[in-house]
Amino acid sequence: MWIKFAMENLKKNPKRIALTSAGVFIAVVLMTSSYAVIYSIEEQALEPWRDIIGGDAIITGGFSIAETEEGKYEPIYGVEEKFISISNTEDNSKASFDPFLLIPVIFFQEEENQGSITGRPQSSVEHFLTNNLVEGRLPSVTENKELEGVADITSSFVKNHQIKVGDSIKVLIPKVIDGRFSYKKGEIHTIKIVGMISWGGIISSDSIVVPYSHLAEICDLEKDKASYIAIYVKHPEYRNEIIEEVRKNTKYNVLTMDQLFSQMSKDFQELRTFIIKVLISLFLISSLIILNTMLISVDERKREFAILRSIGMQSKDVLEIILTETFLITCIGAVVGVFTSWIFVSEFISGIWPILKTIFFMIIIIVIMALITGLYPAYRAIKIHPMEVLKNE
Amino acid sequence: MNNIIETVDLTKIYTMGSEKIAAVDHVNLSVHRNEILTIVGPSGCGKSTLLGLIGGLDRPTSGHVVFEGKKLPSSEDKLAIFRRKNIGFVFQFYNLLPALSALDNVKLPLKLLKISDKETNKRSKELLKAVGLQNRFYHKPGELSGGEQQRVALARALITKPGLILADEPTGNLDSKSGHQILELIQQMNKNYSQTFVIATHDLNISKIADRSIHLLDGRIICSD
Numbered sequence: 001m002w003i004k005f006a007m008e009n010l011k012k013n014p015k016r017i018a019l020t021s022a023g024v025f026i027a028v029v030l031m032t033s034s035y036a037v038i039y040s041i042e043e044q045a046l047e048p049w050r051d052i053i054g055g056d057a058i059i060t061g062g063f064s065i066a067e068t069e070e071g072k073y074e075p076i077y078g079v080e081e082k083f084i085s086i087s088n089t090e091d092n093s094k095a096s097f098d099p100f101l102l103i104p105v106i107f108f109q110e111e112e113n114q115g116s117i118t119g120r121p122q123s124s125v126e127h128f129l130t131n132n133l134v135e136g137r138l139p140s141v142t143e144n145k146e147l148e149g150v151a152d153i154t155s156s157f158v159k160n161h162q163i164k165v166g167d168s169i170k171v172l173i174p175k176v177i178d179g180r181f182s183y184k185k186g187e188i189h190t191i192k193i194v195g196m197i198s199w200g201g202i203i204s205s206d207s208i209v210v211p212y213s214h215l216a217e218i219c220d221l222e223k224d225k226a227s228y229i230a231i232y233v234k235h236p237e238y239r240n241e242i243i244e245e246v247r248k249n250t251k252y253n254v255l256t257m258d259q260l261f262s263q264m265s266k267d268f269q270e271l272r273t274f275i276i277k278v279l280i281s282l283f284l285i286s287s288l289i290i291l292n293t294m295l296i297s298v299d300e301r302k303r304e305f306a307i308l309r310s311i312g313m314q315s316k317d318v319l320e321i322i323l324t325e326t327f328l329i330t331c332i333g334a335v336v337g338v339f340t341s342w343i344f345v346s347e348f349i350s351g352i353w354p355i356l357k358t359i360f361f362m363i364i365i366i367v368i369m370a371l372i373t374g375l376y377p378a379y380r381a382i383k384i385h386p387m388e389v390l391k392n393e
Numbered sequence: 394m395n396n397i398i399e400t401v402d403l404t405k406i407y408t409m410g411s412e413k414i415a416a417v418d419h420v421n422l423s424v425h426r427n428e429i430l431t432i433v434g435p436s437g438c439g440k441s442t443l444l445g446l447i448g449g450l451d452r453p454t455s456g457h458v459v460f461e462g463k464k465l466p467s468s469e470d471k472l473a474i475f476r477r478k479n480i481g482f483v484f485q486f487y488n489l490l491p492a493l494s495a496l497d498n499v500k501l502p503l504k505l506l507k508i509s510d511k512e513t514n515k516r517s518k519e520l521l522k523a524v525g526l527q528n529r530f531y532h533k534p535g536e537l538s539g540g541e542q543q544r545v546a547l548a549r550a551l552i553t554k555p556g557l558i559l560a561d562e563p564t565g566n567l568d569s570k571s572g573h574q575i576l577e578l579i580q581q582m583n584k585n586y587s588q589t590f591v592i593a594t595h596d597l598n599i600s601k602i603a604d605r606s607i608h609l610l611d612g613r614i615i616c617s618d
Binding site: 005008011012308309310315317385 | 441442445448450451469470473474475476477478480482484488489490492493501502505549
C-alpha cells in the first residue's frame with residue numbers, strides 16, 4: 001500500500017539516497033567477497049580430504065591416518081621397507097604401511113606449463129599402483145637421483161599436453177618448513193613420467209605419484225622419517241584394535257578420517273572468526289549509514305507524519321512506511337552490490353549452487369539489516385505528537 | 394441524540410518552565426448535529442487547542458470529550474481510528490502532503506479505511522469535481538494556489554463522510570476571494586451532506602455563515618450566540 005508513497009519520498013532527496021546506497025553497495029560487496037573468500041579457502045583446503053572420504057571404498061574398509069605428535073617426524077618401523085605391516089596379536093589380522101606415503105597432487109597451470117605439488121596421505125598406494133598400472137612401470141629411486149613418477153592417463157593435464165611415458169614435466173615442489181609445505185621456498189624439479197595409471201576416480205586424477213623417500217629428500221623431510229603414515233586396514237572389523245596397536249607401539253597419534261577432517265575444520269575457526277568480525281563490522285557500518293539517513297528523513301518529515309496521524313494513520317501504518325523506505329534504500333545499494341560482487345565471488349567459488357547460497361545468505365543479512373535499522377526511525381516517527389507539530393507550524 | 398459532541402470540564406494545561414498555562418480551561422460545550430459552529434477569539438485564546446482536544450489530536454489534562462454518547466478512547470491508535478472514521482480536519486496551512494498529487498492527497502483517508510482502489514478513485518474524483526478542481530487532479534500542492542490547496546484539504550476532510558469537520562482558521566491564509574469560496578463550499582457541504590462543522594477563527598465575518606458562535610478568551614467560553 002505504501003510503496004508508491006515511500007518511492008515518492010525517496011525521490012525527494014536523490015543525492016542523499018545515492019550516497020546511502022553507495023555506502024550500502026560498498027559494504028555489501030565487501031561482505032559478499034569476504035564471505036566468498038573464507039568459503040573458497042575452506043572448500044579448497046578441505047576438498048582433497050572430502051575426495052578421500054566421499055564414496056571411497058577404502059574408508060568403508062577402515063582407513064586411518066597416523067600423525068606425529070606436535071608435528072615432529074618420528075621414525076616408525078622403517079619406511080624404506082617395501083611393505084610394512086603390523087599384526088593384530090589376537091587374530092593375526094594385518095595392517096599395511098605404504099612406502100608411497102605422500103601422493104603429490106599436481107595443480108597444473110596451463111599458462112605456465114608447470115604445476116605445483118602438494119602432499120596428501122593415501123593408503124595402499126602401492127596396491128592401487130600395481131593394480132591400475134596401464135603402461136610403463138612404477139617409479140623408483142634412481143641412482144642418478146632423477147625424480148620419477150606415474151601420472152593418471154585420464155587426467156586433464158596428461159590429455160591436454162599429450163604427456164606420455166618417457167616425458168619429463170616441470171613441477172614446483174615445496175620445502176617442508178616446520179612441518180608445513182612452503183611453496184615460496186620450493187624449487188622447480190623435473191619429474192620423468194615412467195608409467196601411466198588409471199586411478200578410476202579413487203583420488204584426484206591430476207595426481208602424480210613419486211617415491212616417498214625421494215620426495216622426502218627434495219622436500220627436506222628428514223630421510224626415513226614420515227610426517228604422515230596412511231594405514232590400509234585389510235580387515236575393517238579390527239580397525240579399532242589396529243589403531244590401538246599403532247598407538248601402543250609408536251609415538252604417533254592416530255586419527256580417523258572423520259577426526260582428521262574435523263581437526264582441519266577447526267584450523268579454519270580462527271580465520272572464520274576474523275571474517276565474521278569483518279562481516280559484523282561491515283553490517284554495523286552499513287546499518288549506521290541507513291539509520292542516519294532514515295533519522296534525518298523522519299526529522300525532516302515530522303509535519304508529514306503529523307498530518308498522516310491527524311487523518312487517522314495508526315502506528316502500524318507508520319511502521320510500514322518507514323520499513324518500506326528503509327528496505328528500498330537498502331535494496332538499491334544491496335541488489336547492485338550483490339550482483340557486482342558476483343564477479344568477485346565467481347573468482348573464488350565455482351558452481352552455481354555455492355554462489356546462489358552466498359547470495360541467498362547476503363539477501364537474508366540485507367533483509368535483517370533493513371528491518372533492524374528501520375525500527376528506531378519508525379519508533380521516532382510513531383512518537384511524533386501531531387498536535388504539537390501542527391500547532392508549531 | 395441532537396449533540397454530536399460534548400465536552401465536559403475540558404481542560405488543557407501546558408507547563409512552561411515553572412509556569413502553568415491553561416490553554417483550555419474547564420470548557421463545557423455541546424455541538425449540535427448538522428450545525429456550523431464557530432469558535433471565535435483572538436490569537437492564543439485556545440481555539441486550536443480546543444479543536445485538537447475535540448478531534449482527539451491531543452489529550453486533555455482533565456475533563457473529557459463525548460462523541461455521539463461515547464467518551465473518546467485514550468490510546469493513541471484507538472484515537473487514530475476514531476479520527477479516521479469520524480473527524481475531518483482542515484488546517485490554516487492546508488497541510489497537504491507535497492509529494493502526492495491533489496487526487497492522491499484526497500485518496501489518503503480512504504486508503505487508511507482500506508476502501509478498494511476503484512471506489513477510492515471514483516469518490517475522490519467526484520469530490521474534487523465538487524470543489525471545482527476537476528482540472529487539477531494530478532497537480533501537486535506546490536503547483537496549486539492557496540485557495541486550490543485549501544479546497545483539496547477540504548475534499549480530503551470530507552472524503553470519508555465524517556460526522557464532524559474541524560476547521561482551524563480555514564481562510565486565514567487566503568485572499569478574500571478564495572476565502573469566500575471556501576466558506577461557500579463549507580455552507581454547501583453542510584447543506585448537501587448534512588455534516589457538522591466546527592470552525593475556529595478570529596475573523597468575525599466567518600461567523601456570518603455559522604448557525605452558532607462561541608467566544609473564547611484565555612481558554613474559557615465567555616459568551617455564546
